[in-house]
Structure formats: C-alpha cells, structure tokens
Amino acid sequence: xxxxxxxxxxxxxxxxxxxxxxxxxxxGETIWAAFGILPALGRxxxxxxxxxxxFELPGLATSLRLTLVSGFVATTMALTLALFGSAWVYNxxxxxxxxxxxxxxxxxxxxPILAAPHAAIAIGLAFLLAPSGxxxxxxxxxxxxxxxxxxxATVQDLWGLSLAVGLIIKxxxxxxxxxxxxxxxxxxxxxxxxxxxxGYSHTNAWCKIIVPQLYPLIRLPVFVVLVYSLSTVDMAxxxxxxxxxxxxxxxxxxxxxxxxxxxxxxxxxxVLLGILIxxxVLLWEAAVRAAMFTGRVMIRSGDxxxxxxxxxxxxxxxxxxxxxxxxxxxxVLALWSITWRWSFPDALPASWSYGYWLQLMTHVPSALQxxxxxxxxxxxxxxxxxxxxxxxxxxxxxxxxxxTLWFIYLPLLVPQxxxxxxxxxxxxxxxxxxSMMTVIWAHLLFVFPYTxxxxxxxxxxxxxxxxxxxxxxxxxxxxxxxxxxxxxxxxPLLLAWAIGIAVSISQYLPTLMIGAGRVESLTIxxxxxxxxxxxxxxxxxxxLQALVPLMAYSFALLLPRLVALRK
Amino acid sequence: xTSHVNAILPKRLGVILSLLAAGLLSPLGYSATASTAVTTTxxxxxxxxxxxxxxxxxxxxxxxxxWHAWGGDVRTNDFITWVGEQTEALYDVKVKxxxxxxxxxxxxxxxxxxxxxxNTTGAVDMIWINGPNFLAMKQQELLxxxxxxxxxxSKYLDLSSNSAASVDFTEAVEGLEVPWRLARFVFIVDxxxxxxxxxxxxxxxxxxxxxxxxLTHPVISxxxxxxxxKQALIELTPDPSVLQQPVTKQSFATATAPLWRWYDAIKPxxxxxxxxxxxxxxxxxxxxxxxxxxxxxxxxxxxxxxGIASGLLPTSARVFVPSQGTLGNISFVAIPYxxxxxxxxxVVANFLLQPETQAHMQNIDVLGSFSVLDLDKxxxxxxxxxxALPSSKALPTLVDLGPTLLEPHASWTTQLKxxxxxxYSQ
Numbered sequence: 001x002x003x004x005x006x007x008x009x010x011x012x013x014x015x016x017x018x019x020x021x022x023x024x025x026x027x028g029e030t031i032w033a034a035f036g037i038l039p040a041l042g043r044x045x046x047x048x049x050x051x052x053x054x055f056e057l058p059g060l061a062t063s064l065r066l067t068l069v070s071g072f073v074a075t076t077m078a079l080t081l082a083l084f085g086s087a088w089v090y091n092x093x094x095x096x097x098x099x100x101x102x103x104x105x106x107x108x109x110x111x112p113i114l115a116a117p118h119a120a121i122a123i124g125l126a127f128l129l130a131p132s133g134x135x136x137x138x139x140x141x142x143x144x145x146x147x148x149x150x151x152x153a154t155v156q157d158l159w160g161l162s163l164a165v166g167l168i169i170k171x172x173x174x175x176x177x178x179x180x181x182x183x184x185x186x187x188x189x190x191x192x193x194x195x196x197x198x199g200y201s202h203t204n205a206w207c208k209i210i211v212p213q214l215y216p217l218i219r220l221p222v223f224v225v226l227v228y229s230l231s232t233v234d235m236a237x238x239x240x241x242x243x244x245x246x247x248x249x250x251x252x253x254x255x256x257x258x259x260x261x262x263x264x265x266x267x268x269x270x271v272l273l274g275i276l277i278x279x280x281v282l283l284w285e286a287a288v289r290a291a292m293f294t295g296r297v298m299i300r301s302g303d304x305x306x307x308x309x310x311x312x313x314x315x316x317x318x319x320x321x322x323x324x325x326x327x328x329x330x331x332v333l334a335l336w337s338i339t340w341r342w343s344f345p346d347a348l349p350a351s352w353s354y355g356y357w358l359q360l361m362t363h364v365p366s367a368l369q370x371x372x373x374x375x376x377x378x379x380x381x382x383x384x385x386x387x388x389x390x391x392x393x394x395x396x397x398x399x400x401x402x403x404t405l406w407f408i409y410l411p412l413l414v415p416q417x418x419x420x421x422x423x424x425x426x427x428x429x430x431x432x433x434x435s436m437m438t439v440i441w442a443h444l445l446f447v448f449p450y451t452x453x454x455x456x457x458x459x460x461x462x463x464x465x466x467x468x469x470x471x472x473x474x475x476x477x478x479x480x481x482x483x484x485x486x487x488x489x490x491x492p493l494l495l496a497w498a499i500g501i502a503v504s505i506s507q508y509l510p511t512l513m514i515g516a517g518r519v520e521s522l523t524i525x526x527x528x529x530x531x532x533x534x535x536x537x538x539x540x541x542x543x544l545q546a547l548v549p550l551m552a553y554s555f556a557l558l559l560p561r562l563v564a565l566r567k
Numbered sequence: 568x569t570s571h572v573n574a575i576l577p578k579r580l581g582v583i584l585s586l587l588a589a590g591l592l593s594p595l596g597y598s599a600t601a602s603t604a605v606t607t608t609x610x611x612x613x614x615x616x617x618x619x620x621x622x623x624x625x626x627x628x629x630x631x632x633x634w635h636a637w638g639g640d641v642r643t644n645d646f647i648t649w650v651g652e653q654t655e656a657l658y659d660v661k662v663k664x665x666x667x668x669x670x671x672x673x674x675x676x677x678x679x680x681x682x683x684x685x686n687t688t689g690a691v692d693m694i695w696i697n698g699p700n701f702l703a704m705k706q707q708e709l710l711x712x713x714x715x716x717x718x719x720x721s722k723y724l725d726l727s728s729n730s731a732a733s734v735d736f737t738e739a740v741e742g743l744e745v746p747w748r749l750a751r752f753v754f755i756v757d758x759x760x761x762x763x764x765x766x767x768x769x770x771x772x773x774x775x776x777x778x779x780x781x782l783t784h785p786v787i788s789x790x791x792x793x794x795x796x797k798q799a800l801i802e803l804t805p806d807p808s809v810l811q812q813p814v815t816k817q818s819f820a821t822a823t824a825p826l827w828r829w830y831d832a833i834k835p836x837x838x839x840x841x842x843x844x845x846x847x848x849x850x851x852x853x854x855x856x857x858x859x860x861x862x863x864x865x866x867x868x869x870x871x872x873x874g875i876a877s878g879l880l881p882t883s884a885r886v887f888v889p890s891q892g893t894l895g896n897i898s899f900v901a902i903p904y905x906x907x908x909x910x911x912x913x914v915v916a917n918f919l920l921q922p923e924t925q926a927h928m929q930n931i932d933v934l935g936s937f938s939v940l941d942l943d944k945x946x947x948x949x950x951x952x953x954x955a956l957p958s959s960k961a962l963p964t965l966v967d968l969g970p971t972l973l974e975p976h977a978s979w980t981t982q983l984k985x986x987x988x989x990x991y992s993q
Contacts, residue, residue, distance in 0.1 A: 040682035041707065059992035132857035149859050151780035156843050241843050242786050244992045253788045256669040258699030259981055260678065260707070340878045344858040353878070421679060428683030434690050516676060516690030517633055517665030528638030528666035534879060535853070537641070 029422025638666025713742025869935025
C-alpha cells in the first residue's frame, strides 16, 4: 500500500465498518436461523427443518409465481412507459394538440406520486378499483343498477395483476424522473434532429438512438424497481391476493406469527427471497442483453418506413391512464382525509370532518421532528459517502468497484425484517440501543444503496475529458471536483439526495426495531394505524408522509433551474 | 364472568379444577378454598405489602414506562394517552406508547435483547399481550414476576385458580401478567340488510347458501380468522372438552372432522368464492361498511358501538353472538424480565385495575371494553359509577353476550392454521 492510496483505504474502511459489517452481521444471524441456529430460543444445532417446513408450505409454488409475475410485469411496464414518456416530453415536433398541452400537467403530477408512500397509493388505488370503490360509486346505481357492490375480483385478483398496476403507478414516476435527469447528459435534441433529417421518425429515432444511450444510465434504478417490486409487503397486502400471498408477504406473516418458533422457517423464506431476487436481477440483465443484441440487428437494417403510430397510440393511452390512476388514488385519499362517513353507492362523502387533521396537531410535532432529523442526517451522510467513494474510485482507478457494489446493495436484496433482527442483536452487543444515532446508522444502510444506485450511472457517464482538460490547465483535483463534477452533476446529485430523504422517511421496521420504540417517527404512527382500516387516517398520514419527500423532490428539481437562470 | 366460564365447562372438568385449586395453593395466595385459612395472617401481610408498595411507588417516581402495545385502534391509543396523563399526575410516572403493528415485534425485541446479553436495561417495560405471545414469553422465561399479588388493586380481581383472569388460552397466568380488558368474539351486521342473523355456526352455513358472496372471514394466519375457525370448531366438535388438552394427532382428526365438512360446504358460498380473504378484521369491517359483505367480526363487544361512534360503521350496525356463547379471553399486560422501569410498569398496571379506570374504560364514549374486575369485590360507590355509564343501542350487555367459551389450548390453533392452509391454499 503506497502512501498516495490512503484515501482509498480510508474509504474502504469507512464503507466496511459503516455498511458492510452491519449488513453481514445481520445476514449472518438470518442465515444461522435458516439452518436451525437461534440461541435466544434455545436452538443450538444445525438442522434443515426450517427448509423442510418452507418447502411444505401449501401454495409455495403459487406464491413464487405471483411474486415473479407481478415483479416482472411491473418492472417491464414501468420501464417501457418511462422510456416512452421521456420520448413524449422531448417530442416537440407535434402540433399544438391537446396532448402537448397536457405535458406540463402530467409532469407535475409525477412528483406527488413519487413522494407519496407506497401504502398510501395502494390503499387509494384499492378504493378506486374495488367493486365498492369510487369508480363503481360514480356510476351506481344509475348506470350499473348496483344497489350493493358486485362480487367481482377487481382488486386482489388471483394473478397479482392489480398489484402489478399499483407497482407500475408508483414506480413509473421514479424511472421517468431518473430518465429525464439522465437525459440531460445526452445531447438529445441535436441527435434527434439529425436522425429525423435522415428520415427516421421521432419514435424510431428515439428507440434506436436515444434508448441505447439512456438505458445504461438508468440500469441500476431499474434494478431498484425490480427488487422493490419483488419484495414489497405493504402494496402486496392491499392489492395482492392473499391465499397464498406473495413470498414477501408470506415471510412477513411468519415473522409476525404468535408462534415464535416460526422465526426459523421465516428466516429460510428470507434467504429464499434473497436468492429469488438475485436470480431475477441476473435474468433481467440477460434479457436486456438479448434485447440489445436484437436491437442492434434492427438498427443495422436502417429501416425508416415502419409505422409506429399504433404503438405510440397504445402507449400514450396507457401512460395517461397510469398517471391518472395515480392522481385519482391520491385525490381520493385527500377526500377521505376530510370525510366522516361515505357509504356505497354515494359518489361523494355524506358527511365531512376535519377531526383527524386537528387531532394530528397534538401528536405529530415530535414524530415529525424525529423523522426530519433522521432523514436529513442519513441522506446527508449517504450522499457524502457515495460521492467520496465515487471520487476515490475516479482518482485511483476502480479495481474494487464491482465487488464492493454487490455488498453495498445487499441490504436491498434481502427482506428488511430478516436481517434487521440480526443487526439489532449486533447493535445491542455493542451497547447501542435505541439512540437517535443508531437509528440514523440503520437508516444509512438503506439510504446509502439507494443514493448510490441513483447516482452511480450518471457519475460514471460524465465525460472524463472535462477533468483532463481542467487538469492540463493546472486545476487541482479538488477544484475539478467542485467546479466540474459537482456543478455538471448537480441534478443527479440533488435527485439522489431527495431519493435518500424519501427512503429514510418511509422506513418503518428499522426505526421501530433499531430505535426500540424510543425514536418516534411519522411512519411508525402511520403504519401502526394503517392496517387498512380507516381510510380517513391513511389519507391524513399518507399526505403528511408525502409532504417531506415532496419538498425534497421539488427542491432537487427546482434548484438546478434557478442556478441555470442565474448563470 | 367466572360464572359464565363455569357454565360451559363440563361438570366433571369443573370438579377436577376445583379439586386442583384446593390442593395447590396458587402462587398468589388466593385460592377459592384456601382463602379462609389465610385470613388470620392477612393483617401482617397487608402491612408488609403496603410497605413494599410504598417502595415501588418511590422507585417509580420520575420513570417513563415504555408500553409496547398494538397501535391499530385510535380509541385504544387515546385511552393509553389518558392513562399516561393520569399516572403522571398521580404518581409522576410517564407512559410512552410504543405503537406496534403486531405484538410479535415486542416479543422479538426482548428475544433479541436476550440473545445479545442485555439482561437489565431492556427497551420494553410493559407489553399488551395474551395467548400464544404470552405462552412463548413464559416458556422462554422472558417475563418478570410473579408480581400480580404485589399490586394493591389485585384485590378487585377474581384470581381463584379456575377464574378467567388466571388462565390465558388454557395456560396458567401464575401472576406473570395483569388483566386489563375483556375481549369477546362477536359478529357485527348491518341490521338494515340482515334482519335475521344466524345464531349458530351450523345456521351460518344455511345463511351463506341463501346469501352467496356476502360472508367472509379474515385470512386464517390473522388471529381473527383463526378465531372464526375455533368458534366453528367448538360448536361443531362432538366433545369440546378435548380442546382444553394439548392437541394430538388422534384428537385432532376426530375433533376437526365435522369442522372440515362444514367448511367444505360453506367455502363456495363465501365472498370471492373463498379464494381471497380480507387481511384482517379491520379491513373486513370496512368491507361491511362498504356493503361488500353483510357480516363482520370483532374481538370486542363494543366494536359496533365504537365503529358507529367513530364513523367507521353505519348507525344500523349491531352485534350478535351465537346462542351457545362465543370465545372470550382477556387482554393482559406483562413486564419483560429485563425491563428498565419495572417499578413504573407496576404502578401503571396497578392504575389500570383501579375501579375508576376500569369504569372510564368501559364507558362507550371512551373504549366500551368490559371491565375485568370482579364486580362483587368493589364497594357500592364504585359500583354506582359502573351503573351510571351511558349505554348505546349497538352495545350489548354482558347478559346479551351469553356464556364465554374458553379458548382451546394454544397448540390447537397452530394445527388448525396449518391444516386449513394445506386444505385450502394452492
């Protein structure tokens, strides 16, 4: 180890101690438990019973199928719509039609949907689509003649499609915004007009020229969506079928069972879910490579005649419906938050109340304060760590890059509940229990990977020649870092920070388990109340939970524009 | 309360139990037949326990008790807040409600602390607990106590060894947890839509056949879902007393055969043809309110009245119970073995047993949960407070509720859940 490489070793140690060790300790406990070793319950010997119990679980095959179908359908659709949506934003050639006027409106809706908690969107959507839901109420009984809701499975269908729809609604804005931010690094308009001057239609040029450049920039965020879709519990609870449920929900049920010995098969199920997620990521990557290969053949054909208007039409419609469903889900929750009673088939609430909002004023301040401190600290730390790590990699070459990346993402690959137990034991052994610091540390384990994921591709895509030129002009590497990298990457940096805030605000289990109930948070209040029972409360808390991320996202999206204006 | 429990116990079992009670002096020093024998020493015990309690109060002053309790019910949360305000004013003991979405979270917390060797300064001071969670913590020796007889207000409880307050899902409480509210399994209907509610589980089948798609139960992994199955099992099984013993392969097969015949018959007539179920009873009640189904379930006789009061159920919601009675159990609070504020937790537990507290809790405008106190043991003035409580059309009286059926041994629940999912999950 040469003297000049000390920053690298320093960073490696910081990452190892701060992120890797806690994650491995947590995983270790889970894996031990999956193989029968759980000393706290008096189990000390290796056994495969937990696995046997898991594989004897009735309906396990259906659970696996549900998980994969909803996960892959959601990710594929969200990605397709995000890529198409970005094309739509950049399509300035069209006439001043109704659709063009919709553009700013649609983009404005994305941010609140992105900021809203998953559970809130799920509950809103469930109420929208249910046989007794808002859509049915709007048309009943005058059109449908339904005095009572029909016995139809419009949500919680046996194929997990309504779950997939919920996921698409929630993940589309994330991928779309990440794409729009990444596109700032590609000279889109010049390339497009060049292609169009050569006879390619807008859609054709977008698919063949822009998408191949864009996808590598959003590859990791797409993984995030895939992983989230496969492991979601709160959305599956509201929208997914439940006999049997998705693997993640089945695991959660075991962990929460009153029979504590089910911790053992629950741990085995967590490990299985981790394996399933890792395999899905690899499968996805393989599929993308295959698609790229076919794509290159199509690009080489130089075809300009194909008419994409049918696909464009279908995708525009789907896109608008998806965004509208998201908007309506939020709207209907806002409506519920000021409702007293609203029965079927009334189109609007019969009586109103501001009771819950007033009640909140007494409960919320301290929870909100704790949430804010933890979110600001963990997202700030995560961004600092991520940037420091990337900068060290830049300066010293990135030999360890790929290896460390997998370890950083480990917390996202395994269900939280699984490795938090082990993490808690680890923290307790160190005498860290229930302090704000410990909670921030635990949040960091999840906030950091998300921050890295949203940042790394854009960071690495930055044209190295800017730095080379600046260095040759005598600029120091610090000056290059601030003047070039930070200012050119301001958008992705701020977006990564805002995503960090949102991730931190939404953490339930890490706050509860690691905080041991000593650290309050908005999400703890919300989740404990939101067993799905009271839509009015979910409305109030959902909107409140969305507020902080909404501010962070707005700041991240608006600040670069202000900076640009000043220049 | 006790009389209800006795009413449904087969005579023979009742005799065996009282014989046991006479023979074994319960750790609490309370026992139906032994009580006369200890009268002479009562005064000295009183003096020393009063001193001991005074010490507990002094130790507790200034403490903050972290009460880990399910936080899914606004009215319960508000009640816990009220308890904290009272104990702070009276004893300088603050209560911090740690809102859980599942009691297992608190159990896991204590297990993790034990695994890490954290044996004295645990994060959980008090848990709202009962049934299988209690059994697990008791078996793993994760509970502080016995301490119930240290609480002055335990004198208001019927703690004779076969009383409802000293048995939790057939497991002896042994002074390790303090009862604080009664839970009874009830059905809720919208009386506008259902004029004639089915008053037995057998009639429930006919009702479902006549009203296809209008009945469902929460998922069986949820405690309300398994309670529904248990209620049916108790009514349909040839000999319910078997359920009080730990389950065996043979007893399970014989006892549950009629249950599965009944369920096979009812399943196709359930909501979504029995292929999908609400995740918990709160969602099921919402479905009742939405008009998707006609019958919901709750573990709280005041559920309909409380639902109406908070706008969650239509004003026509009513409670009904099968005529043979329904499952009942008691909500307890326990103190983990490693709690940081044991004294404070005892002060709060004792406050919960105060007759005024129990009356406040039984007020339908507050919680509407029935008191766990033995009403024969409170004085006339205190009894007056209970008598003066407001009533509600949707709130049944104890008499309306009929006899309380005892919870089966916890091992039955595990087997029921497993067999149900083997038969009906694909």
